[in-house]
Amino acid sequence: MVEMIHTQIEKNGFLGDIFVPNALIDNYSRFGGWGIKAALRLFTVMEHRDVVSWNSMIGGLTKVGELREARKLFDEMPEKSIITWNTVLNGYVKAGEMEEAFQLFESMPQRNIVSWSTLVMGYSKAGDMDMARVLFDEMPVKTSVSWTIIISGYVEKGFTKEAIELYDRMERNGFKLDDGTVISILAACAESGSLAMGLKVHDSIERLKFRCSVAVCNTLVNMYAKCGSLDKAWSVFNGMSKRDVVSWNVMLQGFAMHGHGREALFVFERMKKEGFKPDRVTFIGVLCACSHAGFIDEGIQCFYAMEKDYGIVPEIEHYGCMIDLLGRGERLKEAFMLVNTMPFEPNAVIWGTLLGACRLHGATELAEKVLDHFKLDRMDPGNYSMLANIFAAAGDWDGVATVRLQMKSVGVQKPSGASSIEIDNEVHEFTVFDRSHPNFDSIYGMVHRLAQDLKRVAHPKDATLPVEVGELVI
DNA sequence: TTAGGGTTAG
Numbered sequence: 001m002v003e004m005i006h007t008q009i010e011k012n013g014f015l016g017d018i019f020v021p022n023a024l025i026d027n028y029s030r031f032g033g034w035g036i037k038a039a040l041r042l043f044t045v046m047e048h049r050d051v052v053s054w055n056s057m058i059g060g061l062t063k064v065g066e067l068r069e070a071r072k073l074f075d076e077m078p079e080k081s082i083i084t085w086n087t088v089l090n091g092y093v094k095a096g097e098m099e100e101a102f103q104l105f106e107s108m109p110q111r112n113i114v115s116w117s118t119l120v121m122g123y124s125k126a127g128d129m130d131m132a133r134v135l136f137d138e139m140p141v142k143t144s145v146s147w148t149i150i151i152s153g154y155v156e157k158g159f160t161k162e163a164i165e166l167y168d169r170m171e172r173n174g175f176k177l178d179d180g181t182v183i184s185i186l187a188a189c190a191e192s193g194s195l196a197m198g199l200k201v202h203d204s205i206e207r208l209k210f211r212c213s214v215a216v217c218n219t220l221v222n223m224y225a226k227c228g229s230l231d232k233a234w235s236v237f238n239g240m241s242k243r244d245v246v247s248w249n250v251m252l253q254g255f256a257m258h259g260h261g262r263e264a265l266f267v268f269e270r271m272k273k274e275g276f277k278p279d280r281v282t283f284i285g286v287l288c289a290c291s292h293a294g295f296i297d298e299g300i301q302c303f304y305a306m307e308k309d310y311g312i313v314p315e316i317e318h319y320g321c322m323i324d325l326l327g328r329g330e331r332l333k334e335a336f337m338l339v340n341t342m343p344f345e346p347n348a349v350i351w352g353t354l355l356g357a358c359r360l361h362g363a364t365e366l367a368e369k370v371l372d373h374f375k376l377d378r379m380d381p382g383n384y385s386m387l388a389n390i391f392a393a394a395g396d397w398d399g400v401a402t403v404r405l406q407m408k409s410v411g412v413q414k415p416s417g418a419s420s421i422e423i424d425n426e427v428h429e430f431t432v433f434d435r436s437h438p439n440f441d442s443i444y445g446m447v448h449r450l451a452q453d454l455k456r457v458a459h460p461k462d463a464t465l466p467v468e469v470g471e472l473v474i
Numbered sequence: 475t476t477a478g479g480g481t482t483a484g
Contacts, residue, residue, distance in 0.1 A: 183479035
């Protein structure tokens with residue numbers, strides 16, 4: 001479409017008006033590789049360029065990751081505006097090149113609130129909260145965006161105490177809540193599982209009688225669901241006067257991920273009854289629910305229905321859910337067949353899902369078959385260690401050793417997975433064999449006791465342990 | 475034309 005407009009304009013000779021090509025350059029960069037080429041073509045043939053033409057071109061290049069090209073144009077540019085500087089600064093920040101970003105920041109002839117916020121954002125995303133905080137404190141002016149960036153940064157990294165302190169200070173300084181602030185902070189809470197901070201924001205919303213948009217309510221529901229507070233998610237969801245597809249999706253996904261398959265399917269049914277059209281994300285939630293709750297046949301039915309009844313062509317993610325569903329249900333051959341017949345090249349996630357199913361059922365032979373296909377993703381560290389786990393589960397220690405040796409020879413290391421828990425506004429993170437926590441003695445003592453208690457309590461094979469969902473009645 | 479924002483499998 002953009003290209004059609006472009007041709008039309010070129011034919012009619014409207015290229016003279018600077019606003020038109022400027023808007024085109026800006027639009028082109030949304031279309032990735034070919035878009036940026038077209039934009040560059042247009043940029044070079046333009047007779048007159050103003051600051052906006054340059055800025056749009058440089059911004060477009062940074063968006064598609066052509067940082068070097070962007071820098072070249074920047075250096076060539078005769079008269080730069082502060083937006084030009086900020087655009088390149090943002091390019092470095094988005095690419096995680098903080099040294100370059102800092103150097104550019106230092107050499108800026110002038111800086112504004114956006115320059116400062118961009119740099120704080122960069123350090124915060126890079127996990128350097130100390131540097132982010134130093135810059136934040138130094139900022140001459142602060143807006144709700146700068147507060148949001150630093151608070152979300154702390155929340156995401158698990159520093160709930162610092163986040164809450166700053167949040168209180170922001171409120172004392174008279175900053176009003178806005179959609180961007182609430183959504184950003186709640187999203188960070190959902191990401192890191194910080195229920196305490198989430199509750200704090202929810203409390204402000206009610207205390208200040210902040211009018212929640214649908215988007216804000218959706219994030220609130222999602223935050224509670226991701227933090228494991230399904231009853232609160234459910235009550236916010238039910239209190240919403242208006243809902244959109246995302247509202248239904250987050251609620252459904254919330255039930256699904258915590259193993260409440262029946263509730264998830266109930267939400268699905270109600271959503272349809274109320275006239276909402278399920279989309280691709282809805283079906284990921286539905287299939288995930290069926291998989292985690294062991295509703296194999298319902299899952300298969302939904303998978304076929306999504307294309308037939310709703311016109312949604314399954315994507316690789318949906319196939320991934322199906323492979324998980326069949327795999328967990330010990331229908332490994334069918335799962336393997338689906339991997340081979342689906343219209344996508346299997347990726348690391350697909351193989352990992354299949355391998356996980358092999359491990360669950362100790363199917364070493366099938367795992368070997370998977371290994372034959374493995375060459376595609378040889379470098380994925382997670383798959384290597386999962387393969388080692390399959391062998392370990394089957395007691396094949398030679399197999400384990402072989403995989404470990406392979407990992408060593410190609411130089412992969414698996415970043416260890418971590419779980420976290422929030423106690424007294426602080427998120428504690430644990431990894432396997434982690435002895436770095438100051439109270440590890442008593443922690444492991446308790447884990448050991450719990451494990452023994454669990455062993456004593458007989459529970460049926462394959463059944464998940466019952467989880468209390470509070471006063472959940474649907 | 476520059477800084478923060480909701481849902482997506484293992």
